[in-house]
Amino acid sequence: MSPLPAPDSKGLQARYPDVFARPASARLATPLMLLGALVVFVFGLVHLGFSPQRMLAGLHQLGWITMMMIPPNPGTSLPLYLKALGETLSIALLGTTLAATLALPVSLLAARNIVPSSLLRFPMRRFFDTIRGVDTLIWALVWINVVGLGPFAGVLAIAVSDFGAFGKLFSEAIEAADRRQVEGIRASGGSALHEIRFGLLPQVAPVIAGQVLYFIESNTRSATIIGIVGAGGIGLQLAEQIRVLEWQKVSFLILMILVAVAVIDWISERLRLAIIGRRAIA
Amino acid sequence: MFEIAIPHRMTAPVALLPAAQLATLNGAYRRAVARKRWRLSLGAVLFLLALFVAAIGAEVNPRMLWSHFGNFVSYFDRILHLDDGSFVVSNVAEWLWGLRKWSWLLAETILISYVGTLFGTALAFALNFLAAENTSPAPWLRFIVKRLLEFCRTVPGIVFALIFVIAFGLGPMAGVLAIALHSTGALGKQYSEIVENIDMKPVEGVRSTGAGWLACMRFAALPQVAAGFASYSLLRFEINVREASVMGFVGAGGIGQELIVAVREFYYSDVSAILLMIVLTVFVIDIGTGIIRSRIFGGGRRA
Numbered sequence: 001m002s003p004l005p006a007p008d009s010k011g012l013q014a015r016y017p018d019v020f021a022r023p024a025s026a027r028l029a030t031p032l033m034l035l036g037a038l039v040v041f042v043f044g045l046v047h048l049g050f051s052p053q054r055m056l057a058g059l060h061q062l063g064w065i066t067m068m069m070i071p072p073n074p075g076t077s078l079p080l081y082l083k084a085l086g087e088t089l090s091i092a093l094l095g096t097t098l099a100a101t102l103a104l105p106v107s108l109l110a111a112r113n114i115v116p117s118s119l120l121r122f123p124m125r126r127f128f129d130t131i132r133g134v135d136t137l138i139w140a141l142v143w144i145n146v147v148g149l150g151p152f153a154g155v156l157a158i159a160v161s162d163f164g165a166f167g168k169l170f171s172e173a174i175e176a177a178d179r180r181q182v183e184g185i186r187a188s189g190g191s192a193l194h195e196i197r198f199g200l201l202p203q204v205a206p207v208i209a210g211q212v213l214y215f216i217e218s219n220t221r222s223a224t225i226i227g228i229v230g231a232g233g234i235g236l237q238l239a240e241q242i243r244v245l246e247w248q249k250v251s252f253l254i255l256m257i258l259v260a261v262a263v264i265d266w267i268s269e270r271l272r273l274a275i276i277g278r279r280a281i282a
Numbered sequence: 283m284f285e286i287a288i289p290h291r292m293t294a295p296v297a298l299l300p301a302a303q304l305a306t307l308n309g310a311y312r313r314a315v316a317r318k319r320w321r322l323s324l325g326a327v328l329f330l331l332a333l334f335v336a337a338i339g340a341e342v343n344p345r346m347l348w349s350h351f352g353n354f355v356s357y358f359d360r361i362l363h364l365d366d367g368s369f370v371v372s373n374v375a376e377w378l379w380g381l382r383k384w385s386w387l388l389a390e391t392i393l394i395s396y397v398g399t400l401f402g403t404a405l406a407f408a409l410n411f412l413a414a415e416n417t418s419p420a421p422w423l424r425f426i427v428k429r430l431l432e433f434c435r436t437v438p439g440i441v442f443a444l445i446f447v448i449a450f451g452l453g454p455m456a457g458v459l460a461i462a463l464h465s466t467g468a469l470g471k472q473y474s475e476i477v478e479n480i481d482m483k484p485v486e487g488v489r490s491t492g493a494g495w496l497a498c499m500r501f502a503a504l505p506q507v508a509a510g511f512a513s514y515s516l517l518r519f520e521i522n523v524r525e526a527s528v529m530g531f532v533g534a535g536g537i538g539q540e541l542i543v544a545v546r547e548f549y550y551s552d553v554s555a556i557l558l559m560i561v562l563t564v565f566v567i568d569i570g571t572g573i574i575r576s577r578i579f580g581g582g583r584r585a
Contacts (some may be wrong), residue, residue: 037400044397048390048454048535058450065449090339097333133564134557137440137528141545146353151340156347225438229531229542232340235441239532242444250445254437261436 069251077249081237085256087151088233089264091226092219095158100212103163107170114174124167131164136222140231151232158219158226165215173207174200209275213268220264224257361554370551378555384540388563390454391536394529395522398458402465403515406431409466410473411499417477427470434467439525443534454535461522461529469518476510477503509578516571516578523567527560 013020074081108114110124140157147153182199190198227235234253241249299307362370370377378384409427411417418424439460446456484502493501530538537560544552 040393041397041400044393044458048393048397048458050455050458054450054455058446058455061449062446065445086339090336093332093336094340094342129565129568130561133524133561133568135524135528137531138541138557138560141542142357143354145357145545147343147346147350152342152346155340155342221436221438225440228440228444238441239444242448245448254441258433258436 065247068247071248072252072255073248074252075246075249077237081234081253081256084227084234084237085260088223088227088235089220089260091151091154091158091223091231091233092216092264094155095223096162096212096216096219098155098159099162099166099215100208102159103166103170104208106163107167107174110167110171111174113177113179125171128164128167131160132168134161136161137226137229140226140229144230149230149232154223154226154231154233157231158222162215162219166211169211170204170208173204173211176207177203206275210272213272213275217261217264217268220261361550361557364551370554377551380540380552380555384537384556384559387530387537387540388559391526391529391538392523392563392567394454394457394536395461395519395526398461398526399465399515399519399522401458401462402469402518403511405462405466406469406473407511409470410477413470414474414477416480416482417499417503431467431470431474434463435471436467437464439464440528440532443529444532447533452533454529457526457529457534457536460534461525464525465518465522469514472514473507473511476507476514480506512578513575516575520564520567520571523564527564 106124110121110128112121115121136157139160140153143153143156143160147156177200181203182195185195185199223233223235224238225235227233227237228239230236234257238250238253238257241253298304364370364373364376409431412419412423413427413431415424418427442460442463443456446459450456450459480503484506485498488498488502526536526538527541528538530536530540531542533539537556541553541556541560543549544556
């Protein structure tokens with residue numbers, strides 16, 4: 001075996017000057033960007049009141065709180081908590097369904113293949129974005145002013161904030177639909193309504209169903225917190241127990257939430273598989 | 283247009299099957315459709331039943347909504363009018379009287395989100411290689427790290443904030459840590475999924491030159507995952523800005539404190555001014571991170 005020839009480094013350097021002699025600006029760009037990010041980070045730490053003493057004292061306190069949480073114990077309030085959990089699940093289910101029902105017809109207006117004119121489409125998109133830009137908790141505050149404290153305000157809050165998300169997602173799903181199936185219906189003499197029912201809906205329905213299920217799942221999480229501002233559900237109990245420092249009840253409530261979310265995850269996973277079929281996953 | 287030449291006649295004959303065969307096929311088809319319809323309607327009935335039960339659980343009261351819906355509309359009407367009854371836009375200086383204070387609080391909100399996201403990114407970066415199937419050193423470690431990430435992800439950020447406010451005291455520090463912990467859970471999962479999907483051949487290539495584990499990760503794994511990591515972190519930053527805007531509700535810093543006071547004390551025009559500023563900030567951040575993300579992936583490909 002003959003040894004490999006020595007690399008012709010001079011020739012290589014002459015042929016690829018931009019690899020071997022990168023200008024300083026290109027070489028410095030990444031480190032400078034990282035440095036900038038770091039400077040902002042350190043400024044943030046200082047500005048937001050971070051200090052080693054505070055951190056240590058806080059961690060110490062947190063450790064103590066964690067010790068107090070064990071073992072989780074609901075005391076005598078278990079029925080109350082179960083009812084609150086049921087309320088939370090109800091809020092998630094109703095809010096999501098309401099949002100999806102309202103968003104479906106409106107999202108048609110924001111889809112390019114249904115409404116070609118951007119005059120209507122563009123404001124619709126911005127409208128959805130505005131609604132999405134406001135957090136669910138803020139919507140809950142607004143609805144409490146309208147229908148009073150209680151879970152109903154939570155349902156409406158989740159419905160409104162999901163309406164924005166669904167509007168965007170549905171219109172994207174509709175835009176992604178294959179045009180040819182709609183054309184096929186038209187070619188065989190179908191009316192516009194037939195086109196939507198037999199050409200568009202079968203393509204869009206599984207996607208939408210999957211998204212709605214996913215949102216029911218994620219709304220179970222959202223619904224656990226809107227109680228903090230008084231809109232019903234388990235969050236109300238949780239915030240109250242944290243305020244009165246009943247740590248064993250707090251840990252029990254957190255465990256309940258974890259279990260409920262895991263169960264809902266599992267159910268919606270099964271349902272999604274049943275609706276979309278395995279092909280969408282594989 | 284294409285011209286299709288069909289000899290002799292314009293319509294092609296469709297061959298019909300013999301009547302008996304056709305009847306069996308039709309019957310099978312009808313049965314299949316009927317079965318599908320039956321299952322669909324069963325699902326619909328179950329779903330409606332669940333909705334009904336949920337409506338009782340959530341104390342839904344359509345009559346109250348009906349009678350109070352005017353409130354909802356008039357609420358927006360009220361927050362869009364100043365105390366003297368004039369429309370907000372007619373006196374912008376009066377409407378945005380707290381512009382300077384609110385801008386600082388919004389800047390603080392963005393800073394909370396930024397620092398929290400960076401903390402979360404660092405923690406998730408450290409943990410995700412332990413949670414990914416192809417890089418994890420031991421199955422038991424992977425199991426523990428995955429459960430830990432799941433816990434951080436499932437407990438809402440604001441619940442962490444409630445607890446941290448008690449442990450670390452009122453102020454933005456609790457908000458930052460709450461966001462950091464929640465982001466760790468969410469990012470750790472997404473990161474480890476990226477790592478599980480990398481091409482292992484470059485890793486083998488680097489290892490064949492005699493490199494150690496760290497060098498393999500640095501020169502073979504990291505270049506494959508860096509863009510994906512950065513993109514997910516930016517997306518998380520965007521989500522966290524929204525999250526940080528409500529952290530003030532529980533005393534964990536940012537604009538939320540001002541907002542909840544304005545809502546609770548019925549300072550109507552302040553509510554609309556603060557909401558407007560939050561929405562605009564979220565817009566700007568959305569668009570900014572969108573531009574950066576598309577540049578990270580290069581070639582103008584928008585995600």
